[in-house]
Amino acid sequence: MPHDSxxxxxxxxxxxxxxxxxxxxxxxxxAGVLPVVNGVGFRLEKxxxxxxxxxxxxxxxxxxFSIMGLLDAPGRIVSGQVLFNGQDLAxxxxxxxxxxxxxxxxxxxQDPMATLNPVxxxxxxxxxxxxxxxxxxxxxxxxxCRQTLAxxxxxxxxxxxxxxxxQLSGGMRQRVAIxxxxxxxxxxxxxxxxxxxxxxxxxxxxxxxxxxxxxxxxTALIWISHDLxxxxxxxxxxxxxxAGRIVEHGSVDAVLDTPQHPYTQGLIGSLP
Ligand code: ADP
Ligand code: MG
Numbered sequence: 001m002p003h004d005s006x007x008x009x010x011x012x013x014x015x016x017x018x019x020x021x022x023x024x025x026x027x028x029x030x031a032g033v034l035p036v037v038n039g040v041g042f043r044l045e046k047x048x049x050x051x052x053x054x055x056x057x058x059x060x061x062x063x064x065f066s067i068m069g070l071l072d073a074p075g076r077i078v079s080g081q082v083l084f085n086g087q088d089l090a091x092x093x094x095x096x097x098x099x100x101x102x103x104x105x106x107x108x109x110q111d112p113m114a115t116l117n118p119v120x121x122x123x124x125x126x127x128x129x130x131x132x133x134x135x136x137x138x139x140x141x142x143x144x145c146r147q148t149l150a151x152x153x154x155x156x157x158x159x160x161x162x163x164x165x166x167q168l169s170g171g172m173r174q175r176v177a178i179x180x181x182x183x184x185x186x187x188x189x190x191x192x193x194x195x196x197x198x199x200x201x202x203x204x205x206x207x208x209x210x211x212x213x214x215x216x217x218x219t220a221l222i223w224i225s226h227d228l229x230x231x232x233x234x235x236x237x238x239x240x241x242x243a244g245r246i247v248e249h250g251s252v253d254a255v256l257d258t259p260q261h262p263y264t265q266g267l268i269g270s271l272p
Contacts, residue, residue, distance in 0.1 A: 023080035051231030054241030106181035
């Protein structure tokens with residue numbers, strides 16, 4: 001093979017796990033076109049946590065769905081790019097996308113039942129998730145499930161595996177949903193307010209488990225929250241969304257200490 005001396009065949013952004021470029025997403029409603037994401041762009045490196053903050057309706061979830069390719073009609077990406085390890089996700093065929101989604105990129109939702117199937121035992125769901133993406137003997141796969149549950153701070157993982165979702169508490173269900181997202185060792189996790197509905201103690205425990213996970217595995221993490229104080233303890237960088245735009249983006253310290261945008265200044269002013 002000819003040697004490519006100037007590396008020009010390498011994507012220029014290969015170092016970033018994720019690069020979102022000038023993303024525009026809109027909804028076609030009866031009342032007309034509703035622009036929801038209006039030029040969002042950011043990069044995320046391996047092992048880094050980006051806190052995506054903003055008030056309800058500012059377009060955080062739609063940004064997450066757009067990255068994940070989970071946007072359904074009437075929503076659509078109008079322009080912009082989502083590069084995963086330098087690869088434009090829009091250019092991939094369905095098979096390649098399936099291999100990335102739920103495997104190399106995982107999403108966690110506010111409601112754990114968006115991930116969990118109410119009529120299947122946890123072990124069945126976890127094994128399905130593993131076997132959808134790779135071959136692994138049952139004993140080894142079950143051991144991997146137990147370890148992943150334990151990593152999310154779940155006591156007696158062996159017993160939990162035999163449970164149905166309704167037999168677990170809300171916090172436990174969310175931990176299981178997160179464990180399912182972790183099973184195939186994703187390079188990127190998009191977490192859309194997964195602790196918002198949980199009480200503060202459990203929220204703090206899950207945040208610290210996620211922090212440890214990022215440190216140990218180098219997974220990149222986008223943590224979406226309407227609550228700046230929740231994100232501040234976990235994230236390296238914070239992006240503040242307002243009306244479909246990122247109005248502020250920087251390190252946690254920079255955003256908290258010297259916020260540039262009036263909306264961020266208001267947010268910080270209202271922190272306890
Ligand atoms: P956030 O997660 O920041 O609370 P979302 O990203 O869920 O906000 O939604 C942003 C805006 O997008 C909403 O205020 C709404 O106007 C619009 N939107 C979201 N989903 C739909 C939909 N299915 N149909 C029409 N508009 C939608
Ligand atoms: Mg949301």
